[in-house]
Amino acid sequence: MKGSRASVSFILFVVVINMLGVGLAWPILPKLVQAFEGGNISSAAFQYGLLASAYALAQFLFAPLMGNLSDAFGRRxxxxxxxxxLAIDYAILAIAPDxxxxxxxxxxxxxxxxxITTANAYMADISTPxxxxxxxxxxxxxxxxxFIAGxxxxxxxxxxxxxxxxVAASILSLANTLYGFFLLPESLPPEKRRSVGRLWKSNPVAALGNMGRFPVLMPLFIALLLTAISARGLESIWVLYTDFRFGWSLRDSALSLAFVGVMFILVQGVLVGPAVRLLGERxxxxxxxxxxxxxxxxFGIADRGWMLFPLTAVYIIGAALAEPALKAICSKAVPDDHQGLLQGVLASIGSVAIIVGPISASLLLAHVAGPAPLVNLPGIWFLVGALLFAVALLSAARRVVPAPAPD
Structure with missing residues (x-):
């Protein structure tokens, strides 16, 4: 099954439908929170940040368990x-009164x-180095x-x-469940599965400790965490920020997110392979x-709305090339029967980023959008994000740059 085109197509279709549902909801949820807050952007930014952080905290606590279960019982x-x-989540959002x-x-x-955690592990199962x-x-x-269509x-x-x-996202997620039930094959054969172990080993701290046997990973984990904090903060405030800073409508924000999707297809679907072959993952x-x-x-100093489109393209070229290359380096450092646990740890790192990034970015946006900001710099989160990427660069360079050969 390793390397099968059909298997790759199966998992990519699952991810497409899943992200179509997420994309449908993404520009709407901040606006729904804003409606509950009487239209106040500053208050909505804070409340939405709390909402995103609560989601991430739950994922942080449970993602390693799900990764561990997929190593023991299979990905499917x-x-x-x-x-x-997800189908239940969207159904509740469709009727939520408060x-x-x-x-x-x-x-x-x-x-x-x-x-996504399990999809990454599935892809690792069916990939060659x-x-x-x-x-x-x-x-x-x-x-x-x-994200283009969503x-x-x-x-x-x-x-x-x-x-x-x-409503549409709930229907799509339910359809995706049925698709997987009838058509998605298992990627992890029984002989490569491992014992699920005691439940406490599936908590994020123990899972991260289990990865400690692979010393190359820790600086890379730090780099992934810092860049994810930057990205998740940017994503969480995008709809409210563009409304506050440039007066964009819901349709304007949604179309800009669709543009993000186009760039991701171009960069990660077309450019990653040639870039890695030409330059190497490091x-x-x-x-x-x-x-x-x-x-x-x-981004942090841009003062015209049109500037966000070329800057988005440049940002995605950099960040979206680096992320899969760094994850591939991490994946190569662990054996097949630890891929699910690794992806669970990576998901927990992402969840920490969703805890820290949205609440931090939202607090900064709530401040600058308030009546008397101490720092009148609407794009302050983007400057913070640049600093986080710079620290991540230093951390990643410790492991991805080969040591000089001895004399």
Whole structure:
């Protein structure tokens, strides 16, 4: 099964449908929170940051368990469970009468939302060392396909009824569950599975400790954490920031998110493979981080809305090239029967980023959007993001730059 085109197509289709549902909801949820807050952007930014952080905390606590379960029982059942969790989440969001219902829905999704974690482990199962970075890039491209149609369609449906995108996302997630049940093959054969072990070993701290036997990973984990904090913060405030800073409508924000999807397809679906072959995974990481730092700095000082489109393109070229290359380096450092646990740890790192990034970015946006900001710099989070990428560059360089040969 390793290297099978059909297997790659199966998992990419699962990710596309999953991200189409996420893309539908992405531009709508901040606006729904804003509606609950009476239209106040400063208050909505803070409340939405809390919402995103609660989701991430639940995912942080449960993602290693889901990864461990996928190593023990296979990827397929965990994928199906997570898809059903998403369908329930979106159904609750579609009828939520107040903010606390939104919080309950996000917690459910955080507990069961292991789709991408398990999809990455699935892709590692069916990849060879030679095509692993390219295949991880294809998952990024599948993200992009979902984000091209998802946000644009979500913006259009949201202008009809702000709850309608959640109904559509729930139906898509349910359809994805049925698709996986009938058509998705298992990628981890029984002979490569390991004992699930005691339950306490599936907590994120123990899972991270279990990765401690691979010393190359820790500086790379730090780099992934810092860059993810920057990215998750940017994503969480995008809709409210562009409204506050440039007066963008819901449709404007949704179309800009669709543009993000186009860029992800171009970069991770087309450019990752050739870039890695030409430069090697290590140089792709380092050069990509440098490009992202440059773009984020310019984001922070941009004063015209049109500037965000070319800057988004430059940022994604850097960040979206570096991420799959760095994950491929991590994946090559662990054996086959630890791929699920590794992906669970990576998901927990991502969840920490979603805890820290959105609340930090939202607090800064709430401050600068308030009546008397101490620092009148609307793009302050982008400058913070550039600093985080710079520190990540230094951390990653400790491991991805080969040591000089002895004299």
């Amino acid at each position: 059942p965990v994928l199906l469970l997570s898809q059903m969790g 903010y606390w219902w939104l919080l309950a829905a996000r917690l459910i999704s955080g507990v069961l939302g292991a789709t 030679q095509n692993r970075a390219r295949n991880f890039g294809l998952i990024g491209a599948a993200f992009g396909i979902g 946000p644009a369609l979500g913006g259009l449906l949201g202008e009809i009824d702000i709850r309608l995108p959640f 140089r792709v990481v380092l050069y990509g981080y440098c490009v992202a730092i440059f773009a984020l700095f310019l």
